[in-house]
Amino acid sequence: MSSIRKRLVVAGGGAAGFFCAVNAARLCPGLEVLVLEKTGKLLSKVKVSGGGRCNVTHNAPDITYMTKRYPRGAHFVRKTFSRFFVTDTIAWFEERGVKLKAEADGRMFPVTDDSQTIIDCLLREVDKYHVKVETNKEVTDLEKGPDGRWRLQLQNGQELKADYICIAAGGYAQAGKFGWLEKTGHSIVPPAPSLFTFNMPGHPITSLMGVATTAHVKIAGTKLQEQGPVLITHWGMSGPAILRLSAWGARDLQALQYTFTAIVNWLPDYNENSLREEWPSLRQELGKQKIHHKNPFGLPQRLWQFLLGLAGIGEELRWADVPAKDQNRLMKLLVCMEFPVKGKTTFKEEFVTCGGITLSEIEPATMESRLVPNLFFAGEVMDVDGITGGFNFQHAWTSGFIAASTVMQMMLSDNPDER
Known part of the structure; x- marks a missing residue:
């Protein structure tokens, strides 16, 4: 020129x-x-x-x-x-x-x-x-x-x-x-x-490292919530839903010094009320089958058995025989499980x-x-x-x-x- x-x-x-x-x-x-x-x-x-x-x-x-x-x-x-x-x-x-x-x-x-x-x-x-x-x-x-x-x-x-x-x-x-x-x-x-994963030090969920599923995640005390794939890692949780939350909540989570509670609904199609309404028909339909072997929600089997263990439900129990208190505990774990988050981890080298x-x-x-x-x-x-x-x-x-x-x-x- x-x-x-x-x-x-x-x-x-x-x-x-x-x-x-x-x-x-x-x-x-x-x-x-x-x-x-x-x-x-x-x-x-x-x-x-x-x-x-x-x-x-x-x-x-x-x-x-x-x-x-x-x-x-x-x-x-x-x-x-x-x-x-x-x-x-x-x-x-x-x-x-x-x-x-x-x-x-x-x-x-x-x-x-x-x-x-x-x-x-x-x-x-x-x-x-x-x-x-x-x-x-x-x-x-x-x-x-x-x-x-x-x-x-x-x-x-x-x-x-x-x-x-x-x-x-x-x-x-x-x-x-x-x-x-x-x-x-x-x-x-x-x-x-702006893009990071949630650390959950010492939480037993980390034993499921590699398990992925679709879930709804929200941050307690805020309006932050996302639904999508969640990946369980050896340090806590990652995956698109978590990364989107970290982006939208970048300023808020920094102010909280990355110490907060994540509430996970493993069954995004349900809330606590709708799951409770559905439960009697599940018990009736699956009553004779062992609950550990029969997962009607399409959850990864390792996650399903992990949640049953947290609810105190033994491996030999049939659907019809699950005690009411254990059944209530399981429903709560399925749709509003709380995870204390303490810290973050950079998402590989895609740090933003x-x-x-x-x-x-x-x-x-x-x-x-x-x-x-x-x-x-x-x-x-x-x-x-x-x-x-x-x-x-x-x-x-x-x-x-x-x-x-x-x-x-x-x-x-x-x-x-x-x-």
């Missing part, structure tokens, strides 16, 4: 950073694009997402449906999705030979079921458009120089210059880590973990934080700072986070693409003869 080669530096070698970089290089042939990654790994969350399959996006029918899956930033992404949505993500990857498929729960993966497919696609774009990528290069300070260009200070003492900067550094667990960005005049919403750059300081139509020209943001560094299911990656692709498109428009406006 311009005879004077301009430079975009992208701070962050994750999904948002790479997507910004490769699209900017493609749209602006005269632009030098450099990606700086503070660690030695590129696209690390892409690699581990979805159990190594990469949950690229979510098969949402429309923007309204999609925005309801963001505990923070819903109003912001409603605007950005009008620029680059799920359908655009699908088309972008398919144009580059990567076909995506939707599963029953809406999650979308490459048909290869291998996250390396997504990584290889992005790396091919890096090579095709001559994007420079450097690892172990952490930006620690940036400021505008007297020539109007950005000066970046790296942890190793190196100094770089850039015309445009896109911050795609991901989330930080501690507010202090945002200091270098606060120096630009931006304010920070304090971070908090809420908090980050205050959204009112970013223009959603361009991803440019409203405070400082030529400074852009993409991905988790902003105060946007979605529940598990491909929503955080869609925000990454969208924000990265918009930032790249804006840089292109800026370069065109600087060089009107090249439109």
Whole structure:
């Protein structure tokens, strides 16, 4: 474009950073694009997402449906999705030979079921458009120089210059880590973990590690509740329902210091009253059969026998012979079992934080700072986070693409003869 080669530096070698970089290089042939990654790994969350399959996006029918899956930033992404949505993500990857498929729960993966497919696609774009990528290069300070260009200070003492900067550094667990960005005049919403599992130290339920079932879970004393798959682990509970609760309740659960009571209904189709009404017919129908061997609710057998044991119901008892007090205890365990939660565990390496750059300081139509020209943001560094299911990656692709498109428009406006 311009005879004077301009430079975009992208701070962050994750999904948002790479997507910004490769699209900017493609749209602006005269632009030098450099990606700086503070660690030695590129696209690390892409690699581990979805159990190594990469949950690229979510098969949402429309923007309204999609925005309801963001505990923070819903109003912001409603605007950005009008620029680059799920359908655009699908088309972008398919144009580059990567076909995506939707599963029953809406999650979308490459048909290869291998996250390396997504990584290889992005790396091919890096090579095709001559994007420079450097690892172990952490930006620690940036400021505008007297020539109007950005000066970046790296942890190793190196100094770089850039015309445009896109911050795609991901989330930080501690507010202090945002200091270098606060120096630009931006304010920070304090971070908090947003996707984590519930620890239940010492609870006998952990003996059922690996058992999964659909359940309804609510947090006592709050309005937080979710229904969906629950996975019992050696430390407590995980699975989509738990992870969604952790996202919606990120701030509330942090305030409780991750010490609260989770109430689990193992039979979401019933409540205590409806189960009590159903019970006499079950006793009559199954009366001669041993209750340990006959589970009419479709629960995993290990879970069923575990609950019977907690209720004090012996292995040889028949349905018709269960004492009333044991029967009442079992019904309560089935539909409102209480679990003391003490602590959390990061969900593998798919750790997400809420908090980050205050959204009112970013223009959603361009991803440019409203405070400082030529400074852009993409991905988790902003105060946007979605529940598990491909929503955080869609925000990454969208924000990265918009930032790249804006840089292109800026370069065109600087060089009107090249439109």
